[in-house]
Amino acid sequence: MKISRTSAQGLKQEYSVIVPSADMNNRIHDRLTVLGKKVKMAGFRPGMIPTTILKQRYGADATQDALETVVRSAITQISKENGIRQAAQPKISVESFDEDKDLEVKIEFEVLPTIDLKGFDKISLEKLIVDLPEAEIAKKVEEIVSNHQKFQPLAKERASKDGDLVHLDAVATVDGKAFKGFDKHMHVVVGSEEKLLSGALEDAVKGVKSGDTLQVSEKFPEDFSNKAVAGKDLKLELKVGKIEEPAKVELNDELAKEFGCENVDDFKKRVRETMEREYVNLSRMRLKRHLLDALNTEYTFDLPETMVENEFNAIWTRLQQELEQARQNGTLEDDDNRSEDDLKKEYRDISERRVRLGLVISEVAREKKIKVEDAEVRQAIFQEAMRYPNQVKEVFAFFQKNPQAVEQIAAPILEDKVVDFILTEVKLAEKKVSPEGLIEAIRGVVPGFEADDEGQTDTKAKKTSKGKTTKSKGE
Missing domain, CATH: 1.10.3120.10 (Trigger factor, C-terminal domain)
Structure with a gap:
């Protein structure tokens, strides 16, 4: 195998690899011999298959294996002898490779630049x-506590208002058929920014009392993930359960736990x-x-x-x-x-x-x-x-x-x-x-x-x- 550098410009280097045809033929023959000991073919005992028949059936594979082996060997040798640190996989071009002719391969390397580290x-x-001021910490503590929302039973029976938690029993239908993709028992915070069903649900439960019934309709978006109901009308039959109001949250050992x-x-x-x-x-x-x-x-x-x-x-x-x-x-x-x-x-x-x-x-x-x-x-x-x-x-x-x-x-x-x-x-x-x-x-x-x-x-x-x-x- 003859290797010579044909070009070196910037970070790119190009090498020519020439392998005599006799060497390639030997490599291909060796590969076919190995295959002949492994493969099974009707009418022949293992290891006794004629080379001409092996070449007809497995010649292309053996040739490709030999070529890849040569290229890998050349890349390893070039990299080692020239101290090449590859920036990417080298580009391989087979310039000439015919039966009874030398193999000529061009290998293009892009190498990593030499970096002289400075102090x-x-x-x-x-x-x-x-x-960090104490006031900033106190403000954060207050924010965390205030966002830790809790609810308690109404002190006095009344209609729901913003901030209340309304418990609902729901029956959902789509095109008159039961829809199982909706929770049967749900709860909604009146005036919440969650905007379930585009906000229709939050608006519907404002002003209701325990025991009330109501209906809410909504249309699924055309691009809804569940294609079976995309673009269809959803109807909810709702019964209001208990209503709870926000409880005052104070920072104490129990809350800390x-x-x-x-x-x-x-x-x-x-x-x-x-x-x-x-x-x-x-x-x-x-x-x-x-x-x-x-x-x-x-x-x-x-x-x-x-x-x-x-x-x-x-x-x-x-x-x-x-x-x-x-x-x-x-x-x-x-x-x-x-x-x-x-x-x-x-x-x-x-x-x-x-x-x-x-x-x-x-x-x-x-x-x-x-x-x-x-x-x-x-x-x-x-x-x-x-x-x-x-x-x-x-x-x-x-x-x-x-x-x-x-x-x-x-x-x-x-x-x-x-x-x-x-x-x-x-x-x-x-x-x-x-x-x-x-x-x-x-x-x-x-x-x-x-x-x-x-x-x-x-x-x-x-x-x-x-x-x-x-x-x-x-x-």
Whole structure:
């Protein structure tokens, strides 16, 4: 086998592999000999099948096996002798391969760039530490308690009003036939924002008394998930059971125990810890974003085109899916007049940033021998499985059968470990801020904390609009 490099431009290298026809014929013959000892054919004993017959029936398979073996061997040899670190699977082109002629194969590699790591002590960052006031904690405690809704029997028989809990016995029919997809016993909070049946039910139970009967009609949407009733009329025959009114909820040891706490002091302590943890996480997200910005500016090198293209295609596909979903849900905001070419340019820039930072992080991990431990991967898979309590076994089975999925779940763990390492070497200044100060600082930086048109922070996800999905300024 003769191997020679025919081209080397940037991150792309091209090699020519030539295998003499005699060598290929021997490889094919060896493969046929192995097959002849295994296969069964009428009229012949195992291992006694003539080569000519084996070649007629299995020649194509043996040739393909020989070709693949040669190519794999060539790739391994080229990579080892030239220290190639592949950025993607090499491209294989068979230039010539006929009977009694030499095999000529062209192998194109795209290699990872050489990254000379610089000292991180020149990077200066600011770490925000929230000074959490007692008043803020007390406000959160009050909010949690007030949202812990409880009900009690009416002190005096009366008609239902906003905030009351009305118990109902229901009989549902669709086109005059019993519909089993509705609970027979249900309860509704008058004036609730749940909006069952487009709000018709909440409105119907306002002003009713125990023992009353009423009817509610609603039309299922045309795109309702249950196609058997989609677009059809639903009728509910309802009988009002007991009516309960909101009970005053006070923070005491008994209520604290409902939250899994020992007493009021323990409850307040956990609220404080939760708030502090949330602010620490938000502060770290901001710090990480600024670190990645600094690395993105600090390092400039050629990027493997295949990696950038794959990243862009993944982002663009996800964007189109989200836009389509937004159209179906009626939440699409068409307030972006940029052309598709302009949008693609923006997302390609994001793709290049992601690839560049990914390569830097990988190089830091390689040089500093930072690894993700098996226990960390198992914990991440366990946490993922806990998101689907009814499909835990299926989730574990999925990861066992898909090594690529394991790599994907391990990647962010490695990234965080590398970020933590780099943060120990940068110049880090700490600054105390109020909760409001932190929110102001992460506006437009941390996903979910975007600035609205009036400059106020919107901590809720915005409606999907053209070019506003799949990315944030923090990427």
